[in-house]
Amino acid sequence: MKTHLGHYDIVAELGRGGMGVVYKGYESSLNRYVAIKVLAESLAHDESVKERFLREARSMASLNDPHIIQIYFIGEHEGQTFFVMEFVEGESLGSLLKRDGKLRPEQAARVIYQTAQGLATAHDKGVIHRDIKPGNLMVTSRGAIKIADFGIALVTQDFSKKLTSTGEFVGTPGYLSPEVCLGKPVDSRSDIFSLGIVLFEMLTGRMPFTDESPLGLMLEVVRAEIPDVRQLNNDVDAELSRILSRMIAKDPNERYNNCHELAEDLSRHPLLAGAPTIGVKPLISTAAATVIGMKTPVSAQRPLPQTVPTPRPGQFNAGTAAAPMPVAGRFGAGPLRRECLDAGVRGAHPDRRVSGATTRAR
Known part of the structure; x- marks a missing residue:
C-alpha cells in the first residue's frame, strides 16, 4: 500500500467502491488535509472508465460554489490516475x-x-x-x-x-x-x-x-x-x-x-427564517476528525494495512467496506429486460450489485 501520491501523504482510507478508493491525504506545502480519489489499478487501462473518472474531476472543477466540493488537482502517480478534492469535516x-x-x-x-x-x-x-x-x-x-x-x-x-x-x-x-x-x-x-x-x-x-x-x-x-x-x-x-x-x-x-x-x-x-445552518451535528469519524492545521500524525505516516482489492464493476465482494460507485450498463436479454421493455422502461441498469440471491444497494 502506497503511503503517498505525488506530493500528498496518505493519512487514512475514507471509503472505496467499484471504481476506486478515496483517501484522506495531507498536503504539507499548504498545511492542509485533502480527499484523494484514486482510480482502481484494475480499471486504469479501460479508457472509457478512465474518461468517466476524469470527467467527474473536470465537472466539479468547473463549478465554484460553497455547496459543491471543490477540486484542487488532477494527476497521475506511477500509473495511478487520481484527483484531489476539498476535505470535508x-x-x-x-x-x-x-x-x-x-x-x-x-x-x-x-x-x-x-x-x-x-x-x-x-x-x-x-x-x-x-x-x-x-x-x-x-x-x-x-x-x-x-x-x-x-x-x-x-x-x-x-x-x-x-x-x-x-x-x-x-x-x-x-x-x-x-x-x-x-x-x-x-x-x-x-x-x-x-x-x-x-x-x-x-x-x-x-x-x-x-x-x-x-x-x-x-x-x-x-x-x-x-x-x-x-x-x-x-x-x-x-x-x-x-x-x-x-x-x-x-x-x-x-x-x-x-x-x-x-x-x-x-x-x-x-x-x-434565521440562520441558514441545518442545526444537526454530524458524527465525524476518527479519520475525518483530524484537526486541520495539525501535522500528519506519526501513525498516519506508517504504511496502511492491506485492504480488500477493489472489485471490478458488476462483481460483488463481501469484504468491500463502502458502497459501489455507479457504473453505466444495460440489462441483458431475458425476462428482466422483457418486463422492463413491456413497462416502457428502456436502457435500465440498476445501480446495485447482484450476486446470486444477494443484492447490495448503494
Whole structure:
C-alpha cells in the first residue's frame, strides 16, 4: 500500500467502491488535509472508465460554489490516475439518516435550500448531477451542505458522446426520475425530482418507493403514486408539502423549471427564517476528525494495512467496506429486460450489485 501520491501523504482510507478508493491525504506545502480519489489499478487501462473518472474531476472543477466540493488537482502517480478534492469535516446525509431516522421539517427544508443553491450553479454551467441522493450530500461540522460525486454528471455538450449514448443510464434506483427510467431526454428538472425524493426521505424516515428489486423500484417511480407526506408526518405543514409535491411531480413540466425557482420558493417559507445552518451535528469519524492545521500524525505516516482489492464493476465482494460507485450498463436479454421493455422502461441498469440471491444497494 502506497503511503503517498505525488506530493500528498496518505493519512487514512475514507471509503472505496467499484471504481476506486478515496483517501484522506495531507498536503504539507499548504498545511492542509485533502480527499484523494484514486482510480482502481484494475480499471486504469479501460479508457472509457478512465474518461468517466476524469470527467467527474473536470465537472466539479468547473463549478465554484460553497455547496459543491471543490477540486484542487488532477494527476497521475506511477500509473495511478487520481484527483484531489476539498476535505470535508463531517458525514454524509445518508449516514446521518441511518442513525437518526429523519430530520425536523426546518432541518430538512434547509438541506434542500442549500442543495438547490449548489445545483443551480451546476445547472447554470450545463452540468446535471444525475445521482442526487443522501449518500452524495455531505453535512459539514458547521451545518452546511456540500454536494459530492459528480462521477456521472451529464454535461450538455456530452449528449452525443459514447458515455451518454442512447440505451444507457446510470444512477440509483429509487431516486431516478421517471424520464430517466423511461429513457427520455434528461435536464435539470431530473435532479429536482431526485432532490424531492431526498426531502421525502428526510421528512418521513423512509423512501416513497418500497420494492426490493432495482427494476421494481424503477417501475414504481414511473407508475406508483407517492404517499402523502403529511399522513406520514403531521409536523409537515401544507406549504412544505406543496413544495415537495411540485418537486416530485411525474411530469417534468409540472416541476420547478430550475433550482433558482425552487430556492426562491423555499426562501419565503418561515422555516428558513434565521440562520441558514441545518442545526444537526454530524458524527465525524476518527479519520475525518483530524484537526486541520495539525501535522500528519506519526501513525498516519506508517504504511496502511492491506485492504480488500477493489472489485471490478458488476462483481460483488463481501469484504468491500463502502458502497459501489455507479457504473453505466444495460440489462441483458431475458425476462428482466422483457418486463422492463413491456413497462416502457428502456436502457435500465440498476445501480446495485447482484450476486446470486444477494443484492447490495448503494
